[in-house]
Amino acid sequence: MIRLLPLLNRINRVGLIVLFTGFLMSGNQAQAQTPEAEKNFQVCKACHNIDGPKLIGPNLAGVTERRTTEWLIKFIRNSQEVIQSGDPIAVQLFEEYNRIPMPPNPLSDEQIMDLLAYIKNGGKVAAEFAQAAPTDEQVAQKQALIDEMQAKHLENEARLIELERDANRNFGTTFIITLIILIVVLFDLLVTKVIKARFVHSILILVSVFIIGEILYKEATMLGRQQYYQPEQPVWFSHRIHAEQNKIDCLYCHSSVEKGKSAGIPSTQLCMNCHNVVRSGKITGTVEIAKVIESWETGKPIEWIRIHNLPDHVYFNHAQHVQVAKLDCAECHGAVEKMDEVMQVHDLSMGWCLECHRKTEVQFTSNSFYETYEKLHEQLKSGQIKKVTADMVGGDNCMKCHY
Ligand code: HEC
Ligand code: HEC
Ligand code: HEC
Ligand code: HEC
Numbered sequence: 001m002i003r004l005l006p007l008l009n010r011i012n013r014v015g016l017i018v019l020f021t022g023f024l025m026s027g028n029q030a031q032a033q034t035p036e037a038e039k040n041f042q043v044c045k046a047c048h049n050i051d052g053p054k055l056i057g058p059n060l061a062g063v064t065e066r067r068t069t070e071w072l073i074k075f076i077r078n079s080q081e082v083i084q085s086g087d088p089i090a091v092q093l094f095e096e097y098n099r100i101p102m103p104p105n106p107l108s109d110e111q112i113m114d115l116l117a118y119i120k121n122g123g124k125v126a127a128e129f130a131q132a133a134p135t136d137e138q139v140a141q142k143q144a145l146i147d148e149m150q151a152k153h154l155e156n157e158a159r160l161i162e163l164e165r166d167a168n169r170n171f172g173t174t175f176i177i178t179l180i181i182l183i184v185v186l187f188d189l190l191v192t193k194v195i196k197a198r199f200v201h202s203i204l205i206l207v208s209v210f211i212i213g214e215i216l217y218k219e220a221t222m223l224g225r226q227q228y229y230q231p232e233q234p235v236w237f238s239h240r241i242h243a244e245q246n247k248i249d250c251l252y253c254h255s256s257v258e259k260g261k262s263a264g265i266p267s268t269q270l271c272m273n274c275h276n277v278v279r280s281g282k283i284t285g286t287v288e289i290a291k292v293i294e295s296w297e298t299g300k301p302i303e304w305i306r307i308h309n310l311p312d313h314v315y316f317n318h319a320q321h322v323q324v325a326k327l328d329c330a331e332c333h334g335a336v337e338k339m340d341e342v343m344q345v346h347d348l349s350m351g352w353c354l355e356c357h358r359k360t361e362v363q364f365t366s367n368s369f370y371e372t373y374e375k376l377h378e379q380l381k382s383g384q385i386k387k388v389t390a391d392m393v394g395g396d397n398c399m400k401c402h403y
């Protein structure tokens with residue numbers, strides 16, 4: 001027993017050295033729950049919750065206890081391969097989840113272990129990466145406030161849209177009535193001569209010409225814009241069913257919105273991740289999903305009708321707004337997740353862009369992107385200006401929006 005101790009000691013020391021060098025060599029990779037894991041989990045979020053209601057796939061809380069790491073790495077990288085190899089757990093899961101295939105994830109072992117640590121930690125990055133976490137109560141309070149504000153905002157927006165739609169409809173009627181009055185008055189002036197006082201004709205003609213001119217001007221500036229445009233799409237694809245009911249993240253389908261100029265419309269292949277298995281819907285039965293399957297089998301893409309469309313001379317970049325400015329999709333697109341058919345709710349006019357640029361503050365001091373704006377930094381420091389809005393950093397510059 002006594003002789004064993006030094007030996008154990010030595011083993012311990014060797015073990016420590018191995019561990020230590022391993023740690024040194026691994027650099028960042030082996031650190032658990034890094035922000036990279038949070039980023040990688042974005043993809044999973046479309047189908048998995050860690051905590052909370054079950055989505056398309058199983059709840060991932062406790063998954064690291066119910067499965068071995070080795071199994072998880074294989075399954076997450078390519079679940080179909082594991083299922084096809086006849087692995088009993090995988091096969092049973094697959095059956096249990098209506099044979100919905102989980103898409104493969106080209107991640108390294110380290111990245112998957114990192115993801116698993118992140119899942120084990122309840123979907124939080126490790127303490128050294130996180131800012132001081134607010135208490136649950138604070139989070140709940142803030143969320144309640146945000147929900148309330150959003151609900152109010154949406155309510156107002158819906159009311160405004162209704163009002164403006166009515167106004168547009170009234171425009172048409174006013175135009176026709178005024179035109180008829182003008183014709184009648186002219187006819188009376190030249191032919192029937194029922195009204196004797198000439199000034200009545202003059203006033204009526206002046207007023208109706210003014211109204212008609214005004215309406216024509218408004219219509220002309222609306223030309224090419226398509227606010228409230230809501231075309232019927234070739235497949236009845238409902239954002240309400242996918243984004244709201246099934247909680248699929250916008251980024252799962254519009255995956256280039258954070259990196260690129262445009263948001264992108266998903267290919268049929270992506271739909272087939274789920275519709276390979278989900279072959280009928282509660283509302284349209286098999287009719288609409290059959291069109292998706294047909295597009296898949298024939299290789300002919302679904303011809304979605306484009307709704308939001310700026311003129312060619314305007315440059316607009318999603319990443320700038322979603323990634324840099326951290327704007328919510330709803331600020332520009334309204335509550336898409338409530339729509340069965342997408343409608344354009346803003347006019348996308350130059351005035352609309354500029355109005356937001358003038359009122360929206362940018363994260364000026366904390367963003368190294370803006371270090372070059374020395375003059376603004378000085379004015380901010382001396383109190384000459386209180387905040388920096390998007391127009392001050394180029395959002396008012398013709399060349400930034402026009403080619
Ligand atoms: C398109 C939906 C979808 C996406 C995206 C997805 N999964 Fe899955 N996942 C499933 C389904 C469905 C199952 C159930 C097994 C099956 O049907 O293949 C599953 C099963 C699992 C399991 C096994 C759970 C258990 O109880 O054993 C793990 C672990 C898992 N997924 C992790 C992930 C991770 C990590 C990601 C992201 C990198 C991810 N999934 C992305 C749909 C998805
Ligand atoms: C399951 C995939 C999927 C998800 C999730 C999804 N979308 Fe879409 N989205 C589509 C498809 C397909 C279209 C094209 C058909 C249409 O207009 O309905 C589209 C169209 C749009 C359009 C109109 C594009 C145009 O032509 O101008 C907007 C805006 C949009 N989505 C925003 C969102 C937002 C915001 C979310 C999250 C709340 C979201 N989408 C979630 C698949 C998806
Ligand atoms: C992550 C999984 C997933 C993806 C991706 C997905 N769907 Fe779905 N889809 C569903 C689910 C779940 C339902 C709901 C079935 C039901 O009604 O119970 C559904 C329903 C539907 C329906 C029928 C709606 C009804 O109730 O009648 C259509 C049509 C449809 N999807 C089209 C699409 C198209 C087109 C795409 C690709 C742009 C797509 N889906 C992508 C999961 C998905
Ligand atoms: C600052 C306003 C703004 C924000 C925020 C915004 N969009 Fe857009 N979106 C637009 C404009 C403007 C267009 C038309 C672009 C064009 O015609 O070049 C557009 C077009 C689209 C389209 C049509 C096709 C395409 O690839 O451009 C989709 C889909 C879309 N947006 C989805 C989203 C999603 C999802 C989000 C949130 C992650 C989002 N948008 C956030 C303003 C915005």
Ligand code: HEC
Nearest residue numbers: 315316324325331353356357360362390393394395400401
């Ligand atoms: C809901 C608010 C909002 C709307 C609407 C909006 N923007 Fe912006 N935009 C911003 C913010 C905030 C920034 C500053 C982002 C940053 O931090 O750089 C910005 C930045 C920009 C920039 C970059 C300016 C620079 O310094 O390089 C361009 C270009 C731009 N927007 C174009 C447009 C166009 C074109 C439209 C209309 C079709 C539009 N934006 C609508 C909020 C908006």
Ligand code: HEC
Nearest residue numbers: 224225311314348349350353354357395396397398401402
């Ligand atoms: C924030 C982005 C933005 C900036 C900055 C901007 N524009 Fe525009 N501009 C637009 C958009 C969007 C349209 C398309 C409007 C529409 O369809 O009604 C447009 C349209 C126009 C048109 C076509 C006429 C019209 O009203 O449709 C002219 C001319 C124009 N802009 C000139 C300018 C000039 C000159 C400047 C600099 C003083 C400028 N723009 C700055 C976004 C911008």
